Amino acid sequence: MRRFVARILRKHPEGITIGLVVLISCGFAIITRGSWLSVGNLQALSQLTAVLAIIAFGEAIVIAIGEIDISVGSVSGIGALTFLGLAPMIGSGGAVIVTLACGMLIGAMNGVLVAIVGVPSLLVTLGSLFLFQGVGYVITSGFSFAATNTVRSQLIYKVVGGGEVGGINTAVIWALVILAVLQLIIFETPIGNRVLAIGGDTPSAFSRGVNVIRIKFGVFVVSGVLAAFAGVLDAAFIGYADGSFGATMELSAIASAVLGGCHLAGGRVSLIGTLFGAFILRGIQSFLIILGVQPQWYILVVGLLVVLGSLADRTLTRIALKK
Amino acid sequence: MTYEDNIRTKGTPDAKKPLISIKNVSLSYGNFQALTDVSVDFYQGELVGLVGDNGAGKTTLIRIISGIMPPTSGEVYFDGEKITKFHPKKAIDLGLECIQQTIGICDNLSVGRNYFLGREPTRRVFGLPLLDKKKIREESAKVVHDFGLRDTVDVDDEIALLSGGEKQTFKIARAVTFRNRVIIMDEPTNHLSVRERARVNDLAVQLKQQGLLVLYITHDIFQIHRIADRIVILENGRKVTDVPRDAMSAEVLEGIIRDGSRAPVKGTKPA
Numbered sequence: 217m218r219r220f221v222a223r224i225l226r227k228h229p230e231g232i233t234i235g236l237v238v239l240i241s242c243g244f245a246i247i248t249r250g251s252w253l254s255v256g257n258l259q260a261l262s263q264l265t266a267v268l269a270i271i272a273f274g275e276a277i278v279i280a281i282g283e284i285d286i287s288v289g290s291v292s293g294i295g296a297l298t299f300l301g302l303a304p305m306i307g308s309g310g311a312v313i314v315t316l317a318c319g320m321l322i323g324a325m326n327g328v329l330v331a332i333v334g335v336p337s338l339l340v341t342l343g344s345l346f347l348f349q350g351v352g353y354v355i356t357s358g359f360s361f362a363a364t365n366t367v368r369s370q371l372i373y374k375v376v377g378g379g380e381v382g383g384i385n386t387a388v389i390w391a392l393v394i395l396a397v398l399q400l401i402i403f404e405t406p407i408g409n410r411v412l413a414i415g416g417d418t419p420s421a422f423s424r425g426v427n428v429i430r431i432k433f434g435v436f437v438v439s440g441v442l443a444a445f446a447g448v449l450d451a452a453f454i455g456y457a458d459g460s461f462g463a464t465m466e467l468s469a470i471a472s473a474v475l476g477g478c479h480l481a482g483g484r485v486s487l488i489g490t491l492f493g494a495f496i497l498r499g500i501q502s503f504l505i506i507l508g509v510q511p512q513w514y515i516l517v518v519g520l521l522v523v524l525g526s527l528a529d530r531t532l533t534r535i536a537l538k539k
Numbered sequence: 540m541t542y543e544d545n546i547r548t549k550g551t552p553d554a555k556k557p558l559i560s561i562k563n564v565s566l567s568y569g570n571f572q573a574l575t576d577v578s579v580d581f582y583q584g585e586l587v588g589l590v591g592d593n594g595a596g597k598t599t600l601i602r603i604i605s606g607i608m609p610p611t612s613g614e615v616y617f618d619g620e621k622i623t624k625f626h627p628k629k630a631i632d633l634g635l636e637c638i639q640q641t642i643g644i645c646d647n648l649s650v651g652r653n654y655f656l657g658r659e660p661t662r663r664v665f666g667l668p669l670l671d672k673k674k675i676r677e678e679s680a681k682v683v684h685d686f687g688l689r690d691t692v693d694v695d696d697e698i699a700l701l702s703g704g705e706k707q708t709f710k711i712a713r714a715v716t717f718r719n720r721v722i723i724m725d726e727p728t729n730h731l732s733v734r735e736r737a738r739v740n741d742l743a744v745q746l747k748q749q750g751l752l753v754l755y756i757t758h759d760i761f762q763i764h765r766i767a768d769r770i771v772i773l774e775n776g777r778k779v780t781d782v783p784r785d786a787m788s789a790e791v792l793e794g795i796i797r798d799g800s801r802a803p804v805k806g807t808k809p810a
Binding site: 404408482 | 672
């Protein structure tokens, strides 16, 4: 029995997360007398989950190499503002491309400082978290950017989160596509094998000829691009954004990854688990809203989950690797 | 050229080019001088014992040779070509496999994924280079079981589930299977049983007979004296002895290692 549990934990770290999803879904549905499970709430929940999950996927692969990226919240904010700021001028398509390029640049900046200069990623990305939050406040100077009616009617705008297909927001489709692509890269390609190797044991990976600098750099770039894109998807859904857009998303992203079975020390990652982790967090959030609890409690809950998740992470890893 | 010719001719100048040539190599970590002005040549088809006490600089020297770190000064030549870029990938591409003492295995990866790390076989699926998992599984399983890992070892399992000795056997199996021109063994018999030790030593001799250069790093002068062609002794980061096996007995060499620290060490370079 213990061997069986250990095997499940090793091969399918998201198993526990999925169990949690079922548990809280039932619990929340009962407590809210079904309103949590209503079609309307699930639609809203799926959009919220998709945006958070895309940021969390980037976070998960950064965690996979044993680093952390806490700038993703403000990068998604910058993504939202760049997109909404530029769309009226150059159209939604152009605005998406420029936004992704911004995300890439910010990711590259983090990547250079971490992979080449060798500054701890916690410091680097803490710096860029505040740096780009500051940029967000400065460029909006207390106002918010909103999508004009022309912009809202553009097809690209609808494709990047501003529309829905069969009642499902397009962000959900994006999240699933990104999940599939990353899943393939991380678990089915040589690059993915090297990403996991770096997270497991960087000096050993290096000694086998793995280009550690290039892969670390690339992972931060991907994280930046995904965060910026998530900002676009959310901005297109909401239609406006102010300087605080994306604030505290980094904490939710880290919590999603941890709840999803990603090992904070690196080397073990579950993207499917991360998706369910994001769903749990958003589920708790909407549950608190339905209950009429002050929204500030959500941050408290997320913080608590990160702490408990890290604790469980250690314990479960120990069980999984017991000989 | 046979192996005996090799041994005979290598003493005479210009008779044969060294495969690896270390010239005046020094390396310091901050204030600590790990290697000082070391020059040594290694030839194809020989088994060299690199011996010395803890902190003598053995591991540092092989880390330079295997591209993990560049020397602070001095030059390294491989097959007559000067090495300008130090990276493990470069060393592996040149045909050098290293069994490192403390690194070389990622505990979180499966046995098969560790086996092929850095040189993963791929197959094209719709033009995408995906891992050839079947090949990874089959080839690594064959090799690790040929090397005597227990049958219950599943190459899809994390390598963390193996014991210390099994991990060491795995590293040796991997280096030997991908062997090319040089095999470096850093304390290869650590964690191994007496019988396994004998097997590793036999293997080192076989590899040499196949024409490879084998660098064997160890503390144990008596063990290496039985199998090496040449013994190089490092002491406090300097080369103190470099002799053919027959020139000195193991006892004399042991005396050099033991008393080496009492020999006057020339003024260490200030930082």
